[in-house]
Structure formats: structure tokens, C-alpha cells
Amino acid sequence: MIQTMEQLFRLPRRQKRVIQVLVDVVLLAGSFLGAMMLRLDNWSPIFEWETWLSLLVTIPFSVMVFKWLGFYRAVIRYINLKALQAIVAGILVSAVALGVTSHLVDLGLPLTVPFIYAMLGLLTVGGVRFFLRGLYLRSLMRHKMRVVIYGAGSAGSQLVTSLSHGNEYAPIGFIDDWRGMYGTLVEGLKVYSPSELPQLIENYGVERILLAIPSATRSRRREILKSLENLPIPVQTVPAMDDVVAGRARINEIRDVAIEDLLGRDPVPSLPNLLDANIRNKVVMVTGAGGSIGSELCRQIVMQQPRQLLLLEICEYALYRIESELQQLVASQDLQISIKALLGSVQQRTQMDALMRIFQVQTIYHAAAYKHVPMVEHNVVEGIRNNVYGTLETARAAIDCGVETFVLVSTDKAVRPTNVMGTTKRLAELICQALAHHQQTTRFCMVRFGNVLGSSGSVVPLFHQQIKAGGPITVTHPEITRYFMTIPEAAQLVIQAGAMGRGGDVFVLDMGEPVKIAELARQMIRLSGLEMITEDNPGGDIAITYSGLRPGEKLYEELLIGENVTQTAHPRIMTANETFWQWPQLNAYLQQLYMAVSNAQHEWIRQLLQQAPTAYRPEGPIADLVWKECDVPAVRVVKPLRHSPTEQAANHADLLKVSTVSLAKGGTHS
Structure with missing residues (x-):
């Protein structure tokens, strides 16, 4: 029967219309004769010529009315309420x-x-017609995935309408939290309570749950996802209503559950006066504009309408990508903003000076940095050059060129660091703190926060890839925890914190509750409808393996150093007063560190990093790849930090001697 119907639906359009007309003629004639039989209770009128004359006039006229109403243009498989209205009107006229x-x-x-x-x-x-439509939809059910829609509101109703015309999903019911909806029908589907989900899965073979609650807060979505974790089917969601309204997505675009929904952190509305204080009608430069934070800063900055936005990036492709995106954004919003894409390195002082003078930069967001802990641990010299001296050269250029505001994007790994990357970011903070108190031209401030979701190197996309590949999911340690924040929220808070700075401020973003990475992995496995392989469940789908902490990696991240923490006007932004060196002392230290870096004296570099007020406490041996491969041991000299000009000159002379001796012994430095 179903095969015959499928063949019928595949007939040419003209043939299907002819069949519809012939069937309607038979049905109308049968309805007329049936009506006479029911009313008169005898067959005699059927044999009268007046009866057939009435039929010969009524039926062709009715068919013409049906055609005029567009009855035969309607596709039976998509017939709806509007088509039903045409049927009623045509029958009444008939x-x-x-x-x-x-x-x-x-x-x-x-x-x-x-x-x-x-x-x-x-x-x-x-x-x-509705019977044929039902047969058609029933035939599709064999090839569709059966789903339950969580949320019987307007989004759920729209989703059912969209899915019913597709070839992928077959909705079989709604789930809703409101008791008043239980047992009612929405779009012809029954509404069930959440407690009935396991029974629905078993009785109807439901294979997926689709969340249609785009207007719910993240904390509420987290509660719902928590309640669905133990079900044996995956959970997916529809886009947020803001994206649907803005045209960035359609309601029937089924997506994996966003990781921010698992965290349950609701964003706090921005303060408009802080967002545009350093941006509107000004010339703004973003260093590291092609990175995760840098590119989002650029997007947020454009919406605050600067006079000119300078994108500084050392990676050509990353620069091309963000410039193209911003140009499209400016054109779509009809904004009068000049965007300049500049290739260059923050370590090049001459170039930084020239750019800031030529374009008359007023605000700088310094996001350029090497940020991956193991990568910097394996490439110590370049990590220090970029993160420390790149910040130093950019900051000095900003002062010389009269830049009004300099905002350093820092990290929670700068707090009591156990790795070189965190130590270099703390040194960058020390540079900004010292320069803030050494001059009055440029206002310096630092913004420190934790991990951002979706950034390059983030665990979340890595976990998604590993789940799709069938596992295993790799986690470094069962107890490792991290703070998380979405990239847009982090960028907005950086901009707002920068507007609060008076000079030398260290701002700390409220990252919410820390998250165990292993628990995050388990949640992602369960919400994918899979089971974790454990000792109690060896027949599961995906295992979690622990690879051990990488060089320089900490179990727990911190956001503050001191206890002198003050709340600001924004509920998610705090400020901390922390220890730092005055510029003369820091400058002398940076000169020594530069000599050690220039000569790749890794043991001396480690000693110097420990002498600075960074609280750097390395937990393992030096991991630099070049240093580990050196076959000829270089002369390793560790000098104490000296502060007087005489001692500093003597120390520099010693450094030069060490460099000469080291080169003579084989050309390697360690």
C-alpha cells in the first residue's frame, strides 16, 4: 500500500491533477446520491432524469469553483489549514x-x-486528501528520526511545523514543565510531563530530545540539561531567539548543546557608558587582532563606533579573516568606520612608534601574546620576547606617542604561576603597573580572566571532536579545574574594565564557579546519548583517559594575588591592589633578563623569573625543546639581581663574558 502511494506521489503534476478531478467527480456524485438516500429513504429519485440533469450542472460547476479557489494547485503532502478552508468554501458553493x-x-x-x-x-x-497526506507522512516516518521536543511554546510550535516538512526528524510529542500544559495538544501532538520521558523513549522509540526553549536563561537551561543527563539519547537544541530575530539562524537549525548552557552562567547587561568611553569617535588599536579574544574585541569595538580601528596582527591569514568579517559588519550596519589591517609584530618598537604617530592612536587593547602553556614552556625564549618585551615596546611607544589608554589583556595563569607563560603575563602586568606610576601621559590598566569557551586550544571543541571520533576523551588529571567564560562576555568586560581604570589598576573578572574538566567531559558524553566506559560499565561507548599534567600546568587556577579586593560599579568586575616594583628597579631587572634571553641562558632565565615579584614556582625541570637537545653543555652562570648602576654595569660585563665563553665552547646557549 505504501509503495503504491509513493508511486502515486511520484507521478507528473499534470497527471495527478487529472486524477484529482476524476476522483472529485466520483466523490461529489456519490455524496449527492448518498444525501438523497439518507433523506428520502428510497432509490426512486435516482432514476429520474431531473436528478442526473442536476448532477450534470452541479458537478462541472463545482470543479470549476475548486479550480478557481486553487484547490488543484495545493500539494496533498503539504495540505494545511488554508487548504481546508478552500475545501469548505468550495463544498458550500457546490x-x-x-x-x-x-x-x-x-x-x-x-x-x-x-x-x-x-x-x-x-x-x-x-x-x-487528508488521508493521503497521513499515508505520505506515515511513509516518511520509516526514514525519519523520532524526536521529542522539550518546550511547548511558540518556538516548539514553529519547530514542529518546520520539521514536519523535512526528511530528517519526526516529532512524536512535547515535553513541558508547566503543569497546565499536560495532556493538551499543540500542533496535533500531545504534551507530556518531564517524568514521562523514559516511558516515551521506550514506547515510541524516541532517538533524540530537541530543546526548544531559546528564551530560557542559561541557569534554567543548565537545570533542564542536568535532569536529562541520565537518559540514553542525545540532547540537541535550537538557536537562541536573539539569533533567530537577527536573522543569524533559523528556528529549525538543530545544534549541539552549547557548552555555556552546561555552565549555566547568565550574562550581566553591559553598562553603555563604560562600553563606549574609550572607543566612540576615537582611534583604537587592537594588537593580536586575529586571535580569539582580539577578534571578539574588534567586533565589540566596531559596534561602539570608533572613528578608526587599527588591526595589528603578525599572522597574515588571521588578519585577512578578521578584516573581511569586520568590513562586512560595517557595511551591513551602515557604519562610518575606517578599518586598517596592519601586518606587524609588537616587538618592533620602530614600527609601533610609526603606527601610533601616523594614525594618532588614542586607545590600545593589547591582546597579542603567546598563551598556550605547553607551547611557551617548550619555547621559553620566544615566549619571553613576545609576552614581556612585546608588551614593553608597545607600552613605551604608547607613552612616547601620547596614547590616552592602554589596556592589557591578562590571564588567571599570571597568579602564582607554575609555568613560564603565566610568569611572562605577570611580568607584563608589572611593566604596566610600573609605567603607570612612572609617567602621567598614558593611563595603564590590566584585565585578568580565565579560560574562554571556543578559543583556539580550548578543551571544548577538542572534546567534541573526540566524541565524534568515538573517543577516548583525554583529560590531563581527574581533579583539574578551570574557570570558563564566553568570548563575547569576556571581551565586553575587558572593554568596560578598561574604562574604569585610573592608572595601574589590576581588574579581575568574576568567572563564576570553577568547573572540573573531567566532569565537563562526562556531561558532554551523556548529553551525546552515549555511555562512559567505566569499571562498572565496560560495555560503554567512550572512555576518559588521563594523560597527566603537562609541563607548567596547574591543577587549580587563581584570579587574585592579594586579599585587598574591591568591588567596582560592575557586578562582574573587581579590582585588586597588588605588589609591584617601581620602574627603575624593574627596568634594571628587564635589562638583565634581556641579556639572559638574548644568549638563551635558560637556567639563568629561570633564576631571574623566580627573583621577580611574580611568585613563580616551577614544579619540574626546564622543558625548552632547544635546551633539552643541546649536546654541548654551555657555561651556566646564575647571578643575583643587583640594583645599583655600578653593580648593574659589572653584571652586564659578566654577561658578555659568559656569552663569549659559551659561543667558544660550541655555539649553544642554555
Whole structure:
């Protein structure tokens, strides 16, 4: 039967219309004769010529009315309420035509016959079409994935309508938290309570749950996802209503559950006066503009309408990508903003000076840095050059060129660091703190926060890839925890914190509750409808393996150093007063560190990093790849930090001697 229907639906359009007309003729004639039989209770009128004359007039007229109403243009498989309205209108006109015709030919029919005819015609003509539509949809059910929609609101209703015309999902019911909805019908589907989900999965073979609650807060979505974790099917979601309204997504775009929903952190509205204080009608530069934070800063900055936005990036492709995106954004929003894409390195002082003077930069967001802990641990020299001296050269250029505001994007790994990357970011903070108190030209401030979701190197996309590949998911340690924040929220808070700075401020973003990475992995496995392989469940789908902490990696991240923490006007931004060196002392230290870095004296570099007020406490041996491969041991000299000009000059002389001796012994430095 189903195969015959599929063949029928594959016929050419013209043939299907001819079949519809012929079927309607038979159904209308049958409805007329049936109405006469029901009313008169005998067959005699059927044999009268007036009866057939009425049929010959009424049926062609009815078919013409149906055609005029667009009845035969409607596709049966997509027939809907509008088509039903056309059927009702056509049948009513046909019934009136029957009454008028029978009166003109003096058939002598009772007035109730046209009424009964209308009822029978509606049941037959309309019923056949909806019956065929039901058969078609039933045939599709064999190839569709059965789903339950969580949320019987407007989003859920729209989703059912969209999915019913697709070839992928077959909704079989709704789940809703509101008791008043239980047992009701929405789009023809029953609404169930959340407690009935396991029964629905078992009875109807439900294979997936689709969340249609785009307007719910993240904390509420987290509660719902928590309640769905133990079900044996995956959970997916529809886009947020803001994206749907803005045209960035459609309601039927099924997506994996966003990791921010698992964290349950609701964003706090921005303060407009802080967002545009350092940006509107000003020339703004973003260093590291192609990175995760840098690119999002650029997007946020554009919406605050600077006069000019300078994108500084050392990676050509990253620069091309963010410039193209911003140009499209500016054009779509009809903004009058000049965007300049500049290739260059923050370590090049001459170039930084030239750019800031030529374009008359007023605000700098310094996001350029090497940020991956193991990568910097394996490339110590370049990590220090970029993160420390890149910040130093950019900051000095900003002062010389009269830049008004300099905002350093820092990290929670700068707090009591156990790795070189965190130590270099703390040194960058020390540079900004010292320079803030050493001059009055440029206002320096630092913004420190934890991990951002979706950034390059983030665990979340890595976990998604590993789940799709069938596992295992790799976690460094069972107890490792991290703070997380979305990239847009982090960028907004950086901009707002920068507007609060008075000079030398260290701002700390409220990252919420820390998250265990292993628990995050387990949640992602469960919400994918899979089971974790454990000792109790060896037949599971995906295992979690622990690879051990990488060089320089900490179990727990911190956001503050001191206890002197003050709340600001923004509920998610705090400020801390922390220890730092005055510029003369720091400058002398940076000169020594530069000599050690220039000569790749890794043991001396480690000693110097420990002498600075960074609280650097390395937990393992030096991991630099070049240093580990050196075959000829270089002369390793560790000098104490000296602060007087005489001692500093002597120390520099010693450094030069060490460099000469080291080169003579094989050309390697360690």
C-alpha cells in the first residue's frame, strides 16, 4: 500500500491533477446520491432524469469553483489549514449550486438534501486528501528520526511545523514543565510531563530530545540539561531567539548543546557608558587582532563606533579573516568606520612608534601574546620576547606617542604561576603597573580572566571532536579545574574594565564557579546519548583517559594575588591592589633578563623569573625543546639581581663574558 502511494506521489503534476478531478467527480456524485438516500429513504429519485440533469450542472460547476479557489494547485503532502478552508468554501458553493439547480429543474428536493450533501462532500473530498497526506507522512516516518521536543511554546510550535516538512526528524510529542500544559495538544501532538520521558523513549522509540526553549536563561537551561543527563539519547537544541530575530539562524537549525548552557552562567547587561568611553569617535588599536579574544574585541569595538580601528596582527591569514568579517559588519550596519589591517609584530618598537604617530592612536587593547602553556614552556625564549618585551615596546611607544589608554589583556595563569607563560603575563602586568606610576601621559590598566569557551586550544571543541571520533576523551588529571567564560562576555568586560581604570589598576573578572574538566567531559558524553566506559560499565561507548599534567600546568587556577579586593560599579568586575616594583628597579631587572634571553641562558632565565615579584614556582625541570637537545653543555652562570648602576654595569660585563665563553665552547646557549 505504501509503495503504491509513493508511486502515486511520484507521478507528473499534470497527471495527478487529472486524477484529482476524476476522483472529485466520483466523490461529489456519490455524496449527492448518498444525501438523497439518507433523506428520502428510497432509490426512486435516482432514476429520474431531473436528478442526473442536476448532477450534470452541479458537478462541472463545482470543479470549476475548486479550480478557481486553487484547490488543484495545493500539494496533498503539504495540505494545511488554508487548504481546508478552500475545501469548505468550495463544498458550500457546490451545495448552493445543487439547491439552485434542483429548484430550476423542478426536482422537488427537500432543503435538507443540499445540507447533507455538503457534510458528505466535506468528509469525502477533504477526508481523502487528508488521508493521503497521513499515508505520505506515515511513509516518511520509516526514514525519519523520532524526536521529542522539550518546550511547548511558540518556538516548539514553529519547530514542529518546520520539521514536519523535512526528511530528517519526526516529532512524536512535547515535553513541558508547566503543569497546565499536560495532556493538551499543540500542533496535533500531545504534551507530556518531564517524568514521562523514559516511558516515551521506550514506547515510541524516541532517538533524540530537541530543546526548544531559546528564551530560557542559561541557569534554567543548565537545570533542564542536568535532569536529562541520565537518559540514553542525545540532547540537541535550537538557536537562541536573539539569533533567530537577527536573522543569524533559523528556528529549525538543530545544534549541539552549547557548552555555556552546561555552565549555566547568565550574562550581566553591559553598562553603555563604560562600553563606549574609550572607543566612540576615537582611534583604537587592537594588537593580536586575529586571535580569539582580539577578534571578539574588534567586533565589540566596531559596534561602539570608533572613528578608526587599527588591526595589528603578525599572522597574515588571521588578519585577512578578521578584516573581511569586520568590513562586512560595517557595511551591513551602515557604519562610518575606517578599518586598517596592519601586518606587524609588537616587538618592533620602530614600527609601533610609526603606527601610533601616523594614525594618532588614542586607545590600545593589547591582546597579542603567546598563551598556550605547553607551547611557551617548550619555547621559553620566544615566549619571553613576545609576552614581556612585546608588551614593553608597545607600552613605551604608547607613552612616547601620547596614547590616552592602554589596556592589557591578562590571564588567571599570571597568579602564582607554575609555568613560564603565566610568569611572562605577570611580568607584563608589572611593566604596566610600573609605567603607570612612572609617567602621567598614558593611563595603564590590566584585565585578568580565565579560560574562554571556543578559543583556539580550548578543551571544548577538542572534546567534541573526540566524541565524534568515538573517543577516548583525554583529560590531563581527574581533579583539574578551570574557570570558563564566553568570548563575547569576556571581551565586553575587558572593554568596560578598561574604562574604569585610573592608572595601574589590576581588574579581575568574576568567572563564576570553577568547573572540573573531567566532569565537563562526562556531561558532554551523556548529553551525546552515549555511555562512559567505566569499571562498572565496560560495555560503554567512550572512555576518559588521563594523560597527566603537562609541563607548567596547574591543577587549580587563581584570579587574585592579594586579599585587598574591591568591588567596582560592575557586578562582574573587581579590582585588586597588588605588589609591584617601581620602574627603575624593574627596568634594571628587564635589562638583565634581556641579556639572559638574548644568549638563551635558560637556567639563568629561570633564576631571574623566580627573583621577580611574580611568585613563580616551577614544579619540574626546564622543558625548552632547544635546551633539552643541546649536546654541548654551555657555561651556566646564575647571578643575583643587583640594583645599583655600578653593580648593574659589572653584571652586564659578566654577561658578555659568559656569552663569549659559551659561543667558544660550541655555539649553544642554555
